[in-house]
Amino acid sequence: MKVAVIGGGIIGLSTALRLADGGHSVTVYDPEPVSGATWHAGGMLAPAAEVVYQQDPLFPLMIAAGQWYPELIExxxxxxxxxxxxRTEGTLVVAKDRADKTHLDELREYQELHGMTTERITTREARRLEGALAPSISGAVHIPGDHQVRPRLFAAALQDACANAGVEFVAEAVKDVGEVDADQVVLANGLGARETTGWYDDENPLKLRPVYGDMVELRVPEHQRPLIEHVIRGFVEDRPIYLIPREDGTLTIGATSREDDRAEPQAGGVLQLLRDASEVVPGIEDSDLVEVHVGARPGSPDDLPYLGRVNDRVVVSTGYFRHGILLAAMGSKCGAALVEGAEPPVELGACDPLRHSRRS
Ligand SMILES: Cc1cc2nc3c(=O)[nH]c(=O)nc-3n(C[C@H](O)[C@H](O)[C@H](O)COP(=O)(O)OP(=O)(O)OC[C@H]3O[C@@H](n4cnc5c(N)ncnc54)[C@H](O)[C@@H]3O)c2cc1C
Structure with a gap:
C-alpha cells in the first residue's frame, strides 16, 4: 500500500517506521522534520509519575505505551x-517541604490505585541512590518503571531507521490531504493539523492549542559527573520540576506550562525552573548553561490524543500533548493498524478525532 505520513515529529516518524517495516511504501512529508514539540521534549517515559488526577482514560494508553517502548526501541x-x-534507571520523585510530601503521598496512593508500581523510600535511601539530592528533602518515592529517551537523538535515529527501511522524505508542507498521491494518509503533523484541509467539510474538528514549555539545558562539569543518574522529579512549593541526566554529562531541566501564546523562552519561567531545580539538586549551580528553549505541546481540550480513522483514506494521529514521546509507542502501533484496516491493539474510543466537533 502507498502511505503518506504528514509530519515528521516522533509520531509521524515512528508510525512511518512501523508501516515501512510492515512492507508498505511510505513517504513522510515535512518541510523541517523534528522541528516541533519533539525537538524540545524532555523525553521522560513516565506512565506512573505523569499521572494526573481525573485523567483515567489516559492511563491505559500510557501503560500500554510504556510496555511497548522496548519493542519500538528494538x-x-x-x-x-x-x-x-x-535509559532504564528509573525515576525518583521527591518532595521539598511537608506540604509537598502530603502531595507526594496522595499521588502515590492514586498511582497504586491504578495499578502502577511505586516504592516509598526514606529520604536517606533516596540520598543513598542520589548523593546530590538536597539534605532538606522531606519525602521520596522510587518508580522503577518510568524510563527515558533523549528525544533529539531518538528522532534522529528514527529518521535514519526510516531512510534505511525505505521511507522517502519530501521536504514540503502539505496544505490539503488531497494533494498527496497515496492510498492512505496519516495526519501526524502536531499543531500543524489545525491548518491541514481536505478531510472535513466545514470546520476543522480538531480543537488543538499550543501549551508552551520552557526548558533549560545544563552541562555538569567533568569532576562532578555523574551528578545524578535517575530522572529526578520534584514538588517544590507545589510546583512540579524535573531533572533528566544524559549520557554526555548534560542535564535537562523542565518545564513550565503556559498558554500565553509567547513563543520565546520567558525569563521568569527559566528563573523559576533553575530555582526549583536547585532546591532539589543544589549542585546544578556549578553547571554550564548550554541552552534555553521553548516548545509548544499540541494540547486537546480533554488532554487525550486525536487518534482514529476519519474517512476511508485518512487516519488522524495528533494531540499528544504532554506525553507524545511516551505515547509514540502506542500511537505508532495503533496508527499503523488503523492504516492497515486492522483492529488497534488498545481501545481508542476516547481518542475519536471527531469527538469535539459539532457533528459528533
Ligand atoms: C517542553 C516540552 C517537554 C515535553 N516533555 C515530554 C516528556 O518528557 N515526555 C513525553 O512523553 N512528552 C513530552 N512532551 C510532549 C511531546 O514532545 C509531544 O507530545 C510530541 O513531541 C508530539 O509529537 P508529534 O510528532 O505529534 O508533533 P511534533 O513534534 O510537533 O511534530 C510535528 C511535525 O509536523 C510538521 N508539520 C507541521 N505542519 C505540517 C504540514 N502542513 N505538512 C507537513 N509537515 C508539517 C512540523 O514541521 C513538525 O516536524 C514535551 C513537550 C514539550 C513542548
Whole structure:
C-alpha cells in the first residue's frame, strides 16, 4: 500500500517506521522534520509519575505505551545503530517541604490505585541512590518503571531507521490531504493539523492549542559527573520540576506550562525552573548553561490524543500533548493498524478525532 505520513515529529516518524517495516511504501512529508514539540521534549517515559488526577482514560494508553517502548526501541535498532538515549534507571520523585510530601503521598496512593508500581523510600535511601539530592528533602518515592529517551537523538535515529527501511522524505508542507498521491494518509503533523484541509467539510474538528514549555539545558562539569543518574522529579512549593541526566554529562531541566501564546523562552519561567531545580539538586549551580528553549505541546481540550480513522483514506494521529514521546509507542502501533484496516491493539474510543466537533 502507498502511505503518506504528514509530519515528521516522533509520531509521524515512528508510525512511518512501523508501516515501512510492515512492507508498505511510505513517504513522510515535512518541510523541517523534528522541528516541533519533539525537538524540545524532555523525553521522560513516565506512565506512573505523569499521572494526573481525573485523567483515567489516559492511563491505559500510557501503560500500554510504556510496555511497548522496548519493542519500538528494538524496531529502531533493527534499521539503525544510531543512539536513542534510552535509559532504564528509573525515576525518583521527591518532595521539598511537608506540604509537598502530603502531595507526594496522595499521588502515590492514586498511582497504586491504578495499578502502577511505586516504592516509598526514606529520604536517606533516596540520598543513598542520589548523593546530590538536597539534605532538606522531606519525602521520596522510587518508580522503577518510568524510563527515558533523549528525544533529539531518538528522532534522529528514527529518521535514519526510516531512510534505511525505505521511507522517502519530501521536504514540503502539505496544505490539503488531497494533494498527496497515496492510498492512505496519516495526519501526524502536531499543531500543524489545525491548518491541514481536505478531510472535513466545514470546520476543522480538531480543537488543538499550543501549551508552551520552557526548558533549560545544563552541562555538569567533568569532576562532578555523574551528578545524578535517575530522572529526578520534584514538588517544590507545589510546583512540579524535573531533572533528566544524559549520557554526555548534560542535564535537562523542565518545564513550565503556559498558554500565553509567547513563543520565546520567558525569563521568569527559566528563573523559576533553575530555582526549583536547585532546591532539589543544589549542585546544578556549578553547571554550564548550554541552552534555553521553548516548545509548544499540541494540547486537546480533554488532554487525550486525536487518534482514529476519519474517512476511508485518512487516519488522524495528533494531540499528544504532554506525553507524545511516551505515547509514540502506542500511537505508532495503533496508527499503523488503523492504516492497515486492522483492529488497534488498545481501545481508542476516547481518542475519536471527531469527538469535539459539532457533528459528533
Ligand atoms: C517542553 C516540552 C517537554 C515535553 N516533555 C515530554 C516528556 O518528557 N515526555 C513525553 O512523553 N512528552 C513530552 N512532551 C510532549 C511531546 O514532545 C509531544 O507530545 C510530541 O513531541 C508530539 O509529537 P508529534 O510528532 O505529534 O508533533 P511534533 O513534534 O510537533 O511534530 C510535528 C511535525 O509536523 C510538521 N508539520 C507541521 N505542519 C505540517 C504540514 N502542513 N505538512 C507537513 N509537515 C508539517 C512540523 O514541521 C513538525 O516536524 C514535551 C513537550 C514539550 C513542548
Amino acid at each position: 524496531l529502531t535498532g533493527k534499521y539503525t545503530e544510531e543512539p536513542t538515549g534510552y
